[in-house]
Amino acid sequence: MNAPMSTVARFTDSVEEGRRVLRFQGDLTLPRLGVLPNRLDRLKGRDFTIDLSGVGRMDTIGAWLVHRTARERGGKIVGADPALTTLLQQVERADQPVKVRPDPPAPFQRVLDQLGSATVEAGRTFVGLLGFFGGMLISIGAIIRQPRRFRLNAVVQRFEVVGVHAFGIIGLMSFLVGIVIAQQGAVQLRQFGAEVFTVNLIGRSSIKELGVLMTAIMVAGRSGSSFAAQLGSMKLAEEVDAMRTIGVSPMEALVLPRVFATVLMMPLLSFYAAIVAIVGGGIFCWISLDIPPVTFVQRIREVVPRTDLWQLLVKAPVFGLIISLAGCFQGMQVKSDAEEVGLRTTTAVVQAIFLVIVLDAFFAVFFTEIGWL
């Protein structure tokens, strides 16, 4: 190995004594290869004599190129010193048929395959979610029989994360939504000279729909996603399995505190959101429509029936249940890798928001039917 250092790998192609001779020179190492692999690929002919006597250093990639040329073109390797020979042998030993890429399925088959697995997956999710809900009810039953197993600390901790930490962002969002409704409503109602009904619009829409719906969306984005990601990572790190073997039920220790906390926090957050939205709308009315706060509050009390508040208080816990169930369920489904945690988290949020909006429509019809207009 006395060849000068830092020499680019190259080869000459000549005919000597009736045989094609490939004479390699320089360092056959990855940084020095340059265009040599491409030149080798373009080479035509067979039965070469491959002369390595001019080679300085060689790494396994250089050895592979030499070995491959010799194997594919029926070449004979000469002039390799012992170190190069052992390296070539090492590469030769590693030369086995290896599958590098997965087999690509036929296009039509792939579409069918995807359609089939999507259908099966949808069915599995539905059944799984039902099963999960059932499992949770069983755990609740167990806790009712043995109240000592209720994990108060965990629940209170979740109160803080789901509820208290969300106050700022939900307040800000609701405040702005209140202003937007007031402003848009005022512009439209002004055309009929009915600006004063802006108060009705703000009061009823905030309490009945917007407070709870916006809160549900925010909680799904904040907490539903974090439930899925937390539980998913715990599944990956085998924490959930460890828990089971110690005799701790993951349902009781992980899922129930999150579900309880979300179910209890949703009505509080929704009510808070509705009030802040009304405050935002009220401030707009005061500044822009010259309705003083005292009048505004009085009007709100007149136009908002108590049933609107009952609607909020009925819907909010149900939405909370859906959000936390979807989050925990998706998290517990994680099996393989980090990418799945991401996918499951997305699914949890999408599922939660979708179900919340579908249910909200049902609630609207239901409440109208029972006369809570």
Add this chain to the structure above:
Amino acid sequence: MSDEGEIVIEVHGLSNSFGEAVIHDGLDLEVKRGEIIGVVGGSGTGKSVMMRSIIGLQRPDSGEVRVFGEPMLDRDDAALQPIRKRWGILFQGAALFSTLTVAENVQVPLREFYPRLSEKLLDEIAAYKIVMVGLSPDAGPKYPAELSGGMRKRAGIARALALDPELLFLDEPTAGLDPIGAAAFDQLIVELRERLGLTVFLITHDLDTLYTICDRVAVLADRKVIAVGTIPELLALDHEWIQEYFRGPRGRAAEEAMEAEEARTGETNGGTER
């Protein structure tokens, strides 16, 4: 190699701390070209942190780190790129990219640093590397999640070896491998060192690995490298932890196995003197 005796890794006065906890305090270490250096130390003595400081993942509080004679600290990314080309790293948990197949994982460094290599050659390189580290030939298209812990480790080694690096960092490479696999791995490292003049920085608790392949062993304790040398040299030192480590039942078993092997082959595996 003409540059025998050159210092590949040079750590001087390294100090690391996390909040109140001081991990390293004025740590020094030199690694020569072509040697296999084993790093041992009790749990929590900062072996992995030292490796992370050397490869630039952990910013030390103070100290100097040079790899291939180049300073590693306070350099911009572009300046470190040529150095990264010359090393391969195996992390403790293998750290395979979970969205890529094993073969694609092996190809990542090749694609990054040598974009001109043809797809065909990339596939061939991935294929022989996979076989070389002892993975089964059908492992190429599998995703890391489909592999067992030991197979993941091998795939990680294949990726670390993708560029045929001059310097290899291995964080507990044989942990989680079966004894046969671990012995084959030791063999692979020794072979590669002989063929390619590899320098290996090896964190391990595997006493067999320490005895069979390491030229020198660095002992981390009391926030410093307290001793570097061949195992006989370390055994001559009067330090409680070192004595306990190498003289314990496991240490003795490994030593006996080593002696038996030497007696059988009739050659000694003498390490480089410090």
